Amino acid sequence: VETPSFEELVSTYCRCRRISTTLSNFNFFLALSYFKMAAIAQGVYARYLIGNASAENSHEFAKVVKPLAERGLELSKRSSFSSTQHSISGELFHQSRKGQEILLKVKQFMKQHIYPAEKEIVKYYTEHRNTEDRWKKPPLLERLKELAKAEGLWNLFLPDVSGLSQLDYALIAEETGRCIFAPEVFNCHAPDTGNMEVLHMYGTEEQKKEWLEPLLEGKISSCFCMTEPDVASSDATNMQCTIERDGNSYVINGKKWWSSGAGNPNCKVAIVMGKTKNSSASRYKQHSMIIVPMNTPGLKLIRPLSVFGYMDEIHGGHFEIHFNDVRVPVSNIILGEGRGFEIAQGRLGPGRIHHCMRSLGAAEAALEILCQRAAQRQTFGKKLYQHEVVAHWIAECRLSIEQARLLTLQTARKIDMLGNRRARKEVAMTKVVVPRAVLKVIDCAVQVCGGAGVSQDFPLAFMFAYIRTLRLADGPDEVHLSTIARWELLDQSKKLTAKI
Numbered sequence: 001v002e003t004p005s006f007e008e009l010v011s012t013y014c015r016c017r018r019i020s021t022t023l024s025n026f027n028f029f030l031a032l033s034y035f036k037m038a039a040i041a042q043g044v045y046a047r048y049l050i051g052n053a054s055a056e057n058s059h060e061f062a063k064v065v066k067p068l069a070e071r072g073l074e075l076s077k078r079s080s081f082s083s084t085q086h087s088i089s090g091e092l093f094h095q096s097r098k099g100q101e102i103l104l105k106v107k108q109f110m111k112q113h114i115y116p117a118e119k120e121i122v123k124y125y126t127e128h129r130n131t132e133d134r135w136k137k138p139p140l141l142e143r144l145k146e147l148a149k150a151e152g153l154w155n156l157f158l159p160d161v162s163g164l165s166q167l168d169y170a171l172i173a174e175e176t177g178r179c180i181f182a183p184e185v186f187n188c189h190a191p192d193t194g195n196m197e198v199l200h201m202y203g204t205e206e207q208k209k210e211w212l213e214p215l216l217e218g219k220i221s222s223c224f225c226m227t228e229p230d231v232a233s234s235d236a237t238n239m240q241c242t243i244e245r246d247g248n249s250y251v252i253n254g255k256k257w258w259s260s261g262a263g264n265p266n267c268k269v270a271i272v273m274g275k276t277k278n279s280s281a282s283r284y285k286q287h288s289m290i291i292v293p294m295n296t297p298g299l300k301l302i303r304p305l306s307v308f309g310y311m312d313e314i315h316g317g318h319f320e321i322h323f324n325d326v327r328v329p330v331s332n333i334i335l336g337e338g339r340g341f342e343i344a345q346g347r348l349g350p351g352r353i354h355h356c357m358r359s360l361g362a363a364e365a366a367l368e369i370l371c372q373r374a375a376q377r378q379t380f381g382k383k384l385y386q387h388e389v390v391a392h393w394i395a396e397c398r399l400s401i402e403q404a405r406l407l408t409l410q411t412a413r414k415i416d417m418l419g420n421r422r423a424r425k426e427v428a429m430t431k432v433v434v435p436r437a438v439l440k441v442i443d444c445a446v447q448v449c450g451g452a453g454v455s456q457d458f459p460l461a462f463m464f465a466y467i468r469t470l471r472l473a474d475g476p477d478e479v480h481l482s483t484i485a486r487w488e489l490l491d492q493s494k495k496l497t498a499k500i
Helices: 004-019 024-050 058-077 085-087 097-127 139-151 165-175 192-202 205-218 340-376 389-416 420-453 461-470 477-493
Strands: 221-225 244-246 249-260 267-275 289-293 299-304 318-327
Touching: 004 249, 004 389, 024 058, 024 289, 085 139, 097 139, 097 165, 097 340, 139 192, 165 289, 165 340, 165 389, 192 205, 192 221, 192 267, 192 340, 221 249, 221 318, 249 289, 267 340, 289 340, 340 389, 340 420, 389 420, 420 477
Parallel strands: 221 267
Antiparallel strands: 244 249, 249 318, 267 289, 299 318
């Protein structure tokens, strides 16, 4: 078994304790440990001198007392450091050894298998755009998934399965975000990742066996039904879809839309959020989540919804779904009645980070296209990059990407150390900052590419459409801004003299 590094041990300890890795008094505790060991060794040797020691080599403990005490004294005199990561590795965000190895393997897999497959997979969806086969997965994509699984690059998003931290996975997600279908190759694509997290964290053993296991194996896919067409879904308490108990069943009635992936023939299950009758409970304890097999009578796919004209076939589309007296067993409820918002918060924290890191991968791809075009094309007697305005765009794009990445990694680290709940403010900040930054980069790339930038010859138009939806998906910017302001005021209220 490979011995973990010192940094990994400290990181794991802090994650399990749910404390920050900013250990300002770390040297004190380290020195105390040395003094404790010196005292224990002295005690063993003392028992040897009076003939009470049980160990045959107890006399040898005399040799370690002084070195241990001296080391402890040396550490006690050192100035404290603020973080194990800063002190030892000099890195702001420290990847585990396993995270570094997996990231390298993902980069190699992308270069060797995924990038060469892009043209063929795009060709498949172009040729089948007006047929029923458009919702199916091309055979090449399925072969890539088997290759990734064989190489151990599978389910990397789930820490308990992959052994990776959120920080580790954040950097991997950015790499996969450079190609629109890459996350699916590694079984790390939405909405399956969020649904798997829900079942992993909150599902019963029976629910895990029936639905989580085949999802983790990639045998089936899923969709998530929360947003509704007839209400303002930015306030999720407006939800009208009902989940009512009737004997040994729950009966579901209502309309949902923007259920991503529902068009995929392999989509076998939906997790549906709706309102359960409990008028006496608070408005955030009146909703529940329930598992609904897609072949349940009364569940009907109404229509696929376009995103700026794109049907997004590669992700299984985004569908409007109606539920008319859909009946499922009581055992399909997740965690219990009235726990829907609790589950949603647990589901969305890491998922938003994953979305954001994948988006930064798209930004890197867009910046690469921008620079390549700026070096190829010439106007008014000089290359595009030689025009100061274009040079400034390139610089601004790099600034935006780096700033957004730093915030996202900081959020991932806080989730690792303190959990989703205590990272809510940072998650909201990341969710606002990253899509804005990425859209800016893509827009600059479009401008440099000119008419070609909005055509099918470049991926920029589709990238823009996809990233623009992230300012709405998982909550609009305005809701997150209100959340940020609330948490900031709570933090500031501890210092302010004026009452808030």
